[in-house]
Amino acid sequence: MKADAKAKLTVSAIQRFCMRDGPGVRTTVFLKGCPLRCKWCHNPETQNASPELLYYAKKCLNCQACLACEQGAHSFSEGRHHIDKSKCVSCFKCAGICPSSALQISGKVMTVEEICSEAEKDLAFYGESGGITLSGGEPLFQPAAVDLLLRCREKGLNTVLDTCGYFPPELLAPAVAATDLFLWDIKDTDDERHKKFTGVSNKTILENLRKADELGAIIKLRFILVNGVNSDERHYEKCAGLCRSIRSGVKPEVIPYHAFGGVKSEFLLKRGGGRSEWIPTEEQLAQFREYLGI
Amino acid sequence: MYNVYSPHIGGLADTVNFLYAVKKLVFDDKLVSFIELIGILASNWEGHETLRVLARNKYAYYGNDSDEVDELCARLLNDFADGCDALNNRSGYIFPGGVSTFGRQLQWSKRRLACAHGRKAGEVLAANASPTPGSDHIGATAVIRSYCKCDLKRVPTGAALDIKLLPSLVKGEEGLDALVSLMRGFVTLGGFFMQPDVVDVSVLREAQREPESHQNLSVRVSGWNARFVTLNKEWQDMIIDQNESGR
Numbered sequence: 393m394k395a396d397a398k399a400k401l402t403v404s405a406i407q408r409f410c411m412r413d414g415p416g417v418r419t420t421v422f423l424k425g426c427p428l429r430c431k432w433c434h435n436p437e438t439q440n441a442s443p444e445l446l447y448y449a450k451k452c453l454n455c456q457a458c459l460a461c462e463q464g465a466h467s468f469s470e471g472r473h474h475i476d477k478s479k480c481v482s483c484f485k486c487a488g489i490c491p492s493s494a495l496q497i498s499g500k501v502m503t504v505e506e507i508c509s510e511a512e513k514d515l516a517f518y519g520e521s522g523g524i525t526l527s528g529g530e531p532l533f534q535p536a537a538v539d540l541l542l543r544c545r546e547k548g549l550n551t552v553l554d555t556c557g558y559f560p561p562e563l564l565a566p567a568v569a570a571t572d573l574f575l576w577d578i579k580d581t582d583d584e585r586h587k588k589f590t591g592v593s594n595k596t597i598l599e600n601l602r603k604a605d606e607l608g609a610i611i612k613l614r615f616i617l618v619n620g621v622n623s624d625e626r627h628y629e630k631c632a633g634l635c636r637s638i639r640s641g642v643k644p645e646v647i648p649y650h651a652f653g654g655v656k657s658e659f660l661l662k663r664g665g666g667r668s669e670w671i672p673t674e675e676q677l678a679q680f681r682e683y684l685g686i
Numbered sequence: 687m688y689n690v691y692s693p694h695i696g697g698l699a700d701t702v703n704f705l706y707a708v709k710k711l712v713f714d715d716k717l718v719s720f721i722e723l724i725g726i727l728a729s730n731w732e733g734h735e736t737l738r739v740l741a742r743n744k745y746a747y748y749g750n751d752s753d754e755v756d757e758l759c760a761r762l763l764n765d766f767a768d769g770c771d772a773l774n775n776r777s778g779y780i781f782p783g784g785v786s787t788f789g790r791q792l793q794w795s796k797r798r799l800a801c802a803h804g805r806k807a808g809e810v811l812a813a814n815a816s817p818t819p820g821s822d823h824i825g826a827t828a829v830i831r832s833y834c835k836c837d838l839k840r841v842p843t844g845a846a847l848d849i850k851l852l853p854s855l856v857k858g859e860e861g862l863d864a865l866v867s868l869m870r871g872f873v874t875l876g877g878f879f880m881q882p883d884v885v886d887v888s889v890l891r892e893a894q895r896e897p898e899s900h901q902n903l904s905v906r907v908s909g910w911n912a913r914f915v916t917l918n919k920e921w922q923d924m925i926i927d928q929n930e931s932g933r
């Protein structure tokens with residue numbers, strides 16, 4: 393299969409010099425769009441597939457230039473800036489005008505080739521192991537992500553795919569063929585809870601995982617630990633079983649919930665926020681890791 | 687036998703950024719005329735806060751791996767080296783040039799006037815051949831790439847690049863890998879004088895107090911990243927806590 397270098401993707405952000413998204417120094421591309429709605433999402437600005445307005449209140453100068461909005465979404469009363477997001481039609485005129493970058497756009501449409509060139513800028517730093525990581529959102533929510541993986545492969549870049557596992561099964565084979573390492577996030581082995589906290593069943597995810605393994609994918613499982621949600625031994629036990637069932641045998645990882653996603657909800661002018669009671673304790677982390685043998 | 691006299695310049699990034707800001711504000715975006723801009727700078731941006739913030743925020747200055755401004759830097763350094771070369775053999779001396787401030791940027795700041803890249807009089811400007819404080823937004827590899835676009839062989843007595851890294855980035859095995867990768871990339875790209883510096887958690891506290899000069903400080907947790915100064919106090923405290931506990 394050959395990559396379509398002109399295929400377009402909506403990118404939330406590209407971060408260079410990332411050390412924790414796979415082996416070595418990496419450039420991480422956050423793609424927009426996700427089929428899940430995890431209540432603990434730490435990158436809520438990537439959930440929605442289309443570009444959207446971000447507002448950093450601390451940067452606002454109250455200069456009122458954004459009153460130029462034709463929809464009347466911005467207003468000022470008693471020196472306070474108020475934004476009515478329900479009026480916003482995402483024309484991004486205000487983000488272009490705002491002098492302080494208080495208003496920004498999350499979501500830029502780029503071609504596969506453009507994204508590749510961004511990642512190639514840090515070639516000198518990748519060494520043997522580094523390269524590109526696709527994250528999000530769910531990268532495969534935009535099928536052209538497969539073209540991006542392929543194109544990176546053609547250019548000799550090491551490829552990592554950070555996935556929630558929920559995507560159309562037909563993308564699996566081409567994705568496996570173009571990916572050096574999967575970071576496969578497992579939220580919950582209990583399907584009822586999975587539905588309650590992420591909005592979807594875990595069946596597709598586990599089925600895709602099994603098939604990916606059969607196709608010979610190298611998979612690192614990453615278990616999200618949320619205190620009071622999936623912090624029970626039954627779940628730990630099942631996760632250990634999942635690890636045993638994966639043939640590539642890459643050491644799994646436990647990712648403790650952190651409340652930082654909440655702050656991004658603020659920038660999206662959404663309510664919500666981090667829940668400190670969800671942060672797991674050191675004991676819970678240790679116990680889970682013991683079950684996994686890590 | 688020969689004698690060596692090595693002229694060094696300071697304020698490289700600021701000179702480049704100043705010129706670039708004039709290009710953008712006056713010639714490309716036509717937001718203000720040159721004469722007006724000079725007047726505004728003479729009065730230290732008084733009454734032009736919006737324009738100042740725009741000048742400071744909207745453009746990618748030296749240190750962000752943006753060719754348009756980096757080319758200006760490479761050119762300026764070349765011109766300086768040409769000037770040095772022209773002095774060679776005068777009274778039996780050679781004049782190999784360099785770039786350094788080595789802390790004197792603090793002393794100099796008191797007499798600094800306002801700059802077109804949104805800086806007010808008295809602000810501390812760039813150290814050595816590093817970017818203007820707070821103007822690099824992409825990270826260490828981009829800073830190195832900007833710097834290495836200069837022909838560094840032409841400043842043989844050194845143009846030091848300071849790289850500041852947060853403790854959370856360099857801890858453990860992974861952290862060691864990060865440092866090694868940075869240095870290897872640096873040398874591959876033609877650099878030969880880098881000073882990596884692991885900043886203290888106190889820098890985060892300082893950024894809480896003075897957000898303006900720490901716009902570039904970005905904090906990372908696996909798969910998550912944010913500009914520190916855009917967070918409210920509660921979140922900032924959490925991050926300080928995380929860096930302190932070394933988790």
Ligand code: SF4
Nearest residue numbers: 461480481483484486
């Ligand atoms: S993006 Fe457009 S519609 Fe939305 S607030 Fe800005 S100017 Fe108004």
Ligand code: SF4
Nearest residue numbers: 452453455456458490
């Ligand atoms: S244009 Fe930007 S800085 Fe000015 S009031 Fe609107 S958000 Fe604030």
